[in-house]
Amino acid sequence: MITTEPILSVVIVAYKSRDEIGPCLASLPRVLDGCAVEVIVVDNSPGDGAGELIRTQFPWVDYVAAEKNLGFGRANNLGYASSHGECVLFLNPDTICNEAALAHCVARVRAEREIGLISPKLVLADGEMDLACRRSIPTLWDGFCRASGLAGAFPRNGFFAGYNLTHLPADGTYEVGAINGAFMLARCEVLERVGRFDENFFMYGDDLDLCIRMARAGYKIIYDGRVQITHLKGVSVAKDYDAMALAIFDANRDVYLKHFNPRGSRLVNLKYRIAFGLWKRVALLRARLRGHRRVRPV
16 A cells, blocks of 8 residues: 655755656656655756657656756755655656665654754766765865875875765765765755755755855755665766866855855955855866866865
8 A cells, every 4th residue: 555645755846857867767666665756857948859759758746847957955855845745856867866875864853853964975977976975174284185186196095085085985874064065965844943944055065055054054955875876977067067166166265255254344255255256266277288188076
């Protein structure tokens, strides 16, 4: 007997994702632990063929065509507003999930009420770990270490690689500062208590902002590397890898200005803008000196 009230609502924001959305939806179970799974796709680029594919091959999916590109946070909020699950998963369309990982994460947030958000290990198409699936809250020192290459040169040293936590076991589970917006799972009652995505962030930074607010409300942000999914990172962001990476530096800066300059001090504002701008330029220069190899997003 399948319980029709969904235990999980999966909200996916699609943007130029015609080639990725099919495998993603096919990887999602219709039922989890005897309860229905609800899937909602908000399409920020209707007209690229994704809508037709979903209506034809996945008629059970609730498809919402946005009138324009709403941005990541606003589109997620739109999808979440029409959801009915006990838990909600904000999921990127360039991911391949599996029932075991979903069941594990849902079971943990239901049993461990102190958890605000949880993520499994995200693995890239080449088998490497997506470092952004477990992070600390960025500091100016972290920005310098990432931009200068110190974090990459000393990945097992927590002093230099504290942002991406590469000194911690990838297959372990522990509390972190932040997880990736590609997979963020929470109980809906917790999300309602803390608040939804900040729509002032159009793209990037919104996941970090939500993690900070969750932690300040007393909830834990959990990384669980005992289960994993695949993340074809960057595929759904117009394929402009370098622009994506550099935009993330700007997003981290804006999050920092929101949460660590609450009084709006002009001097503090200027300090953060100069620092993060400098780190972004250093990262771009290093990529060019290495022969135009890509700037690494985080």
